Each structure stands twice: as C-alpha cells, then as structure tokens.
Amino acid sequence: MTQTSSSDTVLDRVLRILSAFDARRRQLTVAELSQLADIPLATTYRLVNQLAKENILTRYPNGNIGLGIRLWELAARSSPAVSLRTAAMPFLDDVQSIFRQHTQLSVLDDHELLVVERLSSRNSVVNQATVATRMPIHTVSMGLVQLAFQPQYIIDDYFALYPEATDMSYPGTGSITDTLAKIQRDGFAMLDGMLDDGTTGAAVPVFDKPTGRKRVAIAAISVVIPEDFESRSAVVPVLMAASRGLTRALHPTAEPG
Amino acid sequence: MTQTSSSDTVLDRVLRILSAFDARRRQLTVAELSQLADIPLATTYRLVNQLAKENILTRYPNGNIGLGIRLWELAARSSPAVSLRTAAMPFLDDVQSIFRQHTQLSVLDDHELLVVERLSSRNSVVNQATVATRMPIHTVSMGLVQLAFQPQYIIDDYFALYPEATDMSYPGTGSITDTLAKIQRDGFAMLDGMLDDGTTGAAVPVFDKPTGRKRVAIAAISVVIPEDFESRSAVVPVLMAASRGLTRALHPTAEPG
C-alpha cells in the first residue's frame, strides 16, 4: 500500500529509493528496492531506469543497483558539508598525525549528530560506516559539545524531542544540564565510556566566528582515545588549536593572525 | 519553453535544479534557478519547497537556495566514489606529505576525467572547485594514464567522440597514440605544461587487481609538481608504491603481503 498521509509524489519515491542504500546496503536488486521503498515493482523498474540513465543510480553487471557517481558529483560540487570538510582537512590531519587516533568532524542536523569526516590511523580498519552516519546528540562528546553552544531554545527543543536525554547520568558530571553547564565553562567535552568502554571522547566546538560573546557552534572536532592515553593532557589544547584554526579559515578577518 | 524531445518529467526537472549548483554557484535565488533549470517560476517554487522540506536543498536566511546536507549524506553513505576515496586517503596522504604538492585521485566517467579527491599543501588556497570537477581526458596526465590502460574499444570510442584528441601533439612524445603507447610501456604519465606552464603532471594508474596481464585502470593517483622540482626522480616510484598499496587495499587477497 502506498503512503496515506498525502499523495505519494515522484520526488517522495525517488528519495525513498536513494535512501534505501547505505554503508551496509551498497547494492540491491530491483525487487529489494521495491520492497524497501514501498513502490510497486513495475514503477520501481521505471524509476530505477530513469535514475540509471542519468547515472544517479548505477546498474552493476550482475543486475544489482547501486548509487551512481553523478549523485556524489552533484553533492560534492557545492554541498556545505563538503566545503566544511575541505576547510577542516589540514586541521584534522594535524590532530590525527599528532595522536594517531580516530579524529572526527561533525555537525548537528535535524536534532541529530552527523559525522562529516573521520580520519583514522594507518592501521585501523577502513570503516566507511562512520562518515555520513547519524547519532543521538546526547550520547557522544561531539554532540554534547555542540549542543552546549547553541541558543537556549535549541537546547530546550532538543530536550522536548528526546526526554530520555534528561534521564542520563554522565560519569563525573551527573545530569545532562549539569554536564552542558560544565562544557560551557570548560569550552570542551571529555567524557569516558560513552560509546565504548575503555575509551574517552574528547571534543571541542568549532564556532561561527573567531571571537565574541554569542558564538554558536557550527561543528565539532573530536578524537576518541583510550582512557589511559599517555598524552591525555595534551588532547584538549591541540583540539582547541585546530578548532581556532578552522574558525579562522572559515571566517578570514582583518584582525591580526 | 519546455523540452521538446520527450515529456519533461519531474525527475528531469529535479535533476536540472540540482545541477544548477556548482562550486561557483553555491547559492541561487529561486528566479535564477527557474531560468537555469528552464522551469516556470511557480513550478520552481513548488519543487524547491518540496526539496527543501527533505533537506536536499536548503533555504538560507536571505532567501537564497543552496544544496542541503541530506543530498551529501545520501551520496556519502554508499557512493562508490566515497568508498574509493576513503580507501585511498592514507596513500594520498603519504604522497602529499612527502612532496607537499597537490595530490589527486581521479576516475574516468562518461568519457571524461572526474576528480574524486585532491589534497593540497598547507598553505595553498583552499580550492573547492577541484573536487568533483570534470576535464577532458586527453588534456591531463591523470586522464591519459587511465585511458592508456583501458580496453582498446574504449580508446577507440574516445577518439571517435573527441576527434580533436588525435590532433594533439604532446611535448616529447608526439601524437596521442604514441603518447599512450609510451605510457603503456612506462606504466606512468609525466607530461610538462599541460594545464599550466611551468608545471608537470605526474600520474600512475590504479588497477582493478594487483597482478595479471589484462589489468584495467579504475583510477589514477597524481601530483602536480613544478617542472624544476628537486625530487623529480622520486615522484613516480612514490606514486607507484601508493597505487599498489591502494590496489591491494581494494582487493585483499591471500597472496603474501
């Protein structure tokens, strides 16, 4: 059955087809797509063929369907995420080469955290799943550090949307409200054992302007380190230097470097 | 007037809207979009609003339209270009940190060269235009080095499509046919003054498998160096090491390391 709320536009259907693919589902048969996208088989074939003709989707020799390079190209040419990532790369690279730990750039989008880039150490498993994945803001340092530097109404909206966040108790800082207050005071988040036992997520905000009182976080730079990391005390200063560099790169001004 | 060849589908129109944006046109008014996409204004407003609702496009506070983060996210989750880029990053990083020159990863697509990634030296201008840009294959080393390692029928198709390529005379190697033959013998392309005077483009192919006779290039790794670069003799060996590393990363086998 098709959607009942309003009419099922062609755009809705195309987006459901494109959304069916992710890091674990890179190739799908047309029958699978039809089911995942909730579109009758004949219509799915027609839309898939139209998309393949434009290279938004690609047909593999075995008949399976995957995303086409044109979709990437359209997005890469002028997406804000790509601009941010490109500007951030030298700073992420600095952080990654100093600590040799997973280093991420992330943003908040639609009340979730979205990973824009992840640099991993040489010998770590290539893990595509990390870039473009979403996580609840309140479960990771890089989310909390961005939330802490948002207008109060955005924080309130978030709590309204995720009441379970207000039930959280963070190791060493207590409630989410107390945790956000500490992050606001410190200017960084450093939380143990959030996603994985034995690791610490350290994150700093990237602000929308170099100085000023009402700065808003537009991204975060973060690393994941072992809890007993020997260079632990150096992490935040290095992240902050990277963050300030990125903010200046994004907002060049006449102020002295 | 709308297109006359066949009917103007919603998908056609949506793709024309998305294609209107590029590195130089990151924000457009709805009126500009209507003109660029050749869609009546009322229809453009309607489609733009639908796309903005899904965050495929975004509305800026000044009313301008730009690409939305969801488009990037859809593409980043499972696009082959992103997988290739992710696998290549350690090797590109190696090359870039050794020579401190622009380092690129590119593929052939639809008889053109498409830049998938570009790492630049620290102090170079951040130049978004390079990633996701297309160039004629026969005008750059990284294009020629991939063309040289394609099946003959693909080379023939290319010449049929771009007869002007057969009129080219490359410095030191002559015609394109002779140049391709030399690249096939050498296993790399190193051409002076192709895009910019005073520079050399050095490129090696990334093959579809580690060994074997009928290997096909699926990408290229390349650097742009000054013609009088002091480490010129080291460039190709380093690029080849990076390329072999990438091929092995893409095609892990049981063969010894």
Added chain:
DNA sequence: GGGTAATTCTCATTTAATGAGAATCGAGTG
C-alpha cells in the same frame, strides 16, 4: 503609506505517472 519583488495560494486543466498483467529475455537445470 506606497512601490516592488518575492513568495504562496488557487484551481481548472493537462499530462506525467501509474501499475497490473502480458510479453520477452536470460539463466539454470535435466
């Protein structure tokens, strides 16, 4: 307050899109 452009809304009309089922194709099996 007036002027102008941007934007939304309306709705009669158009036509793109639909999708079941027939037809065709391709792969696998005996």
Added chain:
DNA sequence: CACTCGATTCTCATTAAATGAGAATTACCC
C-alpha cells in the same frame, strides 16, 4: 534442446500528480 522460473520490458486504460498563470499575500525598502 526444452522447460521452468525469475528478471525485465512493454502496453495502455486510468488516475492523480503536476501544472503554471494569475491572484493574493508577505516582506523589504524608501
């Protein structure tokens, strides 16, 4: 080679998504 089955394309009567001009509303500027 014939048969079976699933994949895929094609057909076409019907539907409803889409259209787009122009009116209405909103926002901005002077």
